[in-house]
Amino acid sequence: MNTPETSKEQHRRSQYKAVWAALSDTHDRAKLSVTGTAEEAQLLASGAASLVALQQTIGIHPGDVVLEVGCGVGRVGRHVAPLCQQWIGCDVSANMLRFAAERLRDLPNVELREISGYHLQGVADASCDVVYCTVVFMHLESWDRYNYVLEAARVLRPGGRLYVDNVNLCSDEGWAVFEAHRRFPPDARPPHITECSTPQELETYLKRAGFAEIQSRVEGLFVRVWGHKPKGNPDDH
Numbered sequence: 001m002n003t004p005e006t007s008k009e010q011h012r013r014s015q016y017k018a019v020w021a022a023l024s025d026t027h028d029r030a031k032l033s034v035t036g037t038a039e040e041a042q043l044l045a046s047g048a049a050s051l052v053a054l055q056q057t058i059g060i061h062p063g064d065v066v067l068e069v070g071c072g073v074g075r076v077g078r079h080v081a082p083l084c085q086q087w088i089g090c091d092v093s094a095n096m097l098r099f100a101a102e103r104l105r106d107l108p109n110v111e112l113r114e115i116s117g118y119h120l121q122g123v124a125d126a127s128c129d130v131v132y133c134t135v136v137f138m139h140l141e142s143w144d145r146y147n148y149v150l151e152a153a154r155v156l157r158p159g160g161r162l163y164v165d166n167v168n169l170c171s172d173e174g175w176a177v178f179e180a181h182r183r184f185p186p187d188a189r190p191p192h193i194t195e196c197s198t199p200q201e202l203e204t205y206l207k208r209a210g211f212a213e214i215q216s217r218v219e220g221l222f223v224r225v226w227g228h229k230p231k232g233n234p235d236d237h
């Protein structure tokens with residue numbers, strides 16, 4: 001979400017692998033790119049706050065296989081993995097995954113996967129109970145946000161839960177981010193700067209991908225949207 005400098009060579013936003021390799025070339029830069037701090041204590045505190053958001057929306061249960069899209073250095077995984085059966089962290093950046101492996105090496109149920117930036121390739125159909133994606137959609141083009149919602153629908157078991165979030169364009173805090181980034185001249189916009197979502201955008205993705213009982217919550221800067229994959233029972237819709 002933060003905007004440290006990328007390399008001199010400017011990549012397009014959708015060249016996620018190159019963009020995020022440049023933003024995570026050292027452990028401190030990777031941590032800064034994730035939350036704007038390289039301080040381990042602050043990273044731990046913000047990860048704990050993200051866990052609260054997950055617990056209040058989709059919940060994390062001991063038998064769950066949980067997959068995070070765009071896991072970064074494992075800021076959230078550090079808190080989720082001890083509460084579930086298996087935690088799978090997927091990220092486009094091999095650097096991020098290397099640092100995540102270091103930070104989570106004491107957790108036995110962690111699996112890390114490098115992905116293309118557009119799909120959850122290699123993750124089997126109907127193999128997960130929870131998919132979540134936090135502080136990532138703001139860096140993606142809208143089509144790729146939806147691609148990941150579709151991929152979540154594929155890898156979740158019937159009844160499985162999906163959570164996504166973004167900076168909320170409709171809030172005062174989100175609008176301030178929009179205005180701040182509008183000041184970049186068009187040809188000097190960093191490829192990873194935040195692009196906000198409206199609640200309706202995220203709700204539409206979940207609806208179009210077939211999720212049921214879609215709910216959303218706006219909280220300050222953020223909009224959070226979640227739902228579950230129908231069990232095939234008409235009462236689920």
Ligand SMILES: C[S@@+](CC[C@H](N)C(=O)[O-])C[C@H]1O[C@@H](n2cnc3c(N)ncnc32)[C@H](O)[C@@H]1O
Nearest residue numbers: 001016020034070071072075092093117134135
């Ligand atoms: C701001 S960080 C958030 C990391 C983590 N979700 C957290 O909350 O701590 C954004 C993460 O998304 C990853 N990312 C960016 N584009 C991606 C894409 N297209 N597919 C998967 N991961 C991506 C980056 O490498 C980075 O680790």
